Amino acid sequence: MKRKRIVSVLLIFAALFSLAGCGSQASATQDTESADTAAKKSLVVYFAVAENSGVADAVTSASINPDSDPVHGYTRTVADWAAEYLGADMFSVQTVFDYPTEYQPTTDIALNEQRNNERPELETELENLDQYDTVVFVAPVWWSDIPMAMYTFFDSYDFSGKDLIVYITHYGSRFGRCVQTIRSLETNATISEGLAINQTQVAGARNDVIARLQELGY
Ligand SMILES: Cc1cc2nc3c(=O)[nH]c(=O)nc-3n(C[C@H](O)[C@H](O)[C@H](O)COP(=O)(O)O)c2cc1C
Numbered sequence: 001m002k003r004k005r006i007v008s009v010l011l012i013f014a015a016l017f018s019l020a021g022c023g024s025q026a027s028a029t030q031d032t033e034s035a036d037t038a039a040k041k042s043l044v045v046y047f048a049v050a051e052n053s054g055v056a057d058a059v060t061s062a063s064i065n066p067d068s069d070p071v072h073g074y075t076r077t078v079a080d081w082a083a084e085y086l087g088a089d090m091f092s093v094q095t096v097f098d099y100p101t102e103y104q105p106t107t108d109i110a111l112n113e114q115r116n117n118e119r120p121e122l123e124t125e126l127e128n129l130d131q132y133d134t135v136v137f138v139a140p141v142w143w144s145d146i147p148m149a150m151y152t153f154f155d156s157y158d159f160s161g162k163d164l165i166v167y168i169t170h171y172g173s174r175f176g177r178c179v180q181t182i183r184s185l186e187t188n189a190t191i192s193e194g195l196a197i198n199q200t201q202v203a204g205a206r207n208d209v210i211a212r213l214q215e216l217g218y
Helices: 002-039 074-087 104-114 148-156 178-183 200-202 206-213
Strands: 043-044 089-092 132-140 163-170 190-198
Touching: 043 074, 074 089, 074 132, 074 163, 074 190, 074 200, 074 206, 104 148, 148 178, 148 206, 163 200, 178 190, 190 200, 190 206
Parallel strands: 043 089, 043 132, 132 163, 163 190
Antiparallel strands: none
16 A cells, blocks of 8 residues: 555656656747747838938928828838838838939939939948848839839848838839839749738728738738
């Protein structure tokens, strides 16, 4: 009887030890996983023409579009929502050249840039691209394509192995050629369509912007 009791006590201890062992194994796995997650950072890269107009307080990114939200440009608005949801860093692609603050002259300049396949010089520089696994691009469609400044940007950095998600604001062209262009410039990245949002619908699109990121697994 006595021996039986000792054996059962030993068995209980053995069971407790093995449970404790499992526990520490599980927490070790969790620690590795959270370390991996911590290492993965997201970045939102955007082109907002108002931040390229040389206006001193352009940080508010007022759109040059006559019927835009007066505080934020459409593109910057979408970029802010994506960054807020992902907890991402933000990078504003800015040119040395100052675009006009009016819509029509800007469209003329942009058309010329596109016809001449120009690469407007950039004045902002992205550092430590290595730390980012996911990069969301937000740009307005300009003449059915990304602004030429974004070509300069893609020529300047290598996004191989990264997940890129493209959000576009537009006034009828939807994605235009934007996704195709980015695919041709970044052949070794995984590129997904985010959303193409008509400027008339940007104001109410916050949930859609986030829902699309969730659909893509973020
Ligand atoms: C230079 C220029 C070219 C544009 N070209 C197009 C176009 O080809 N198709 C389109 O649907 N919208 C076009 N638009 C409209 C913008 O894509 C749209 O208004 C966008 O939401 C503006 O974003 P923002 O407020 O950040 O500037 C153009 C606007 C500009 C300034």
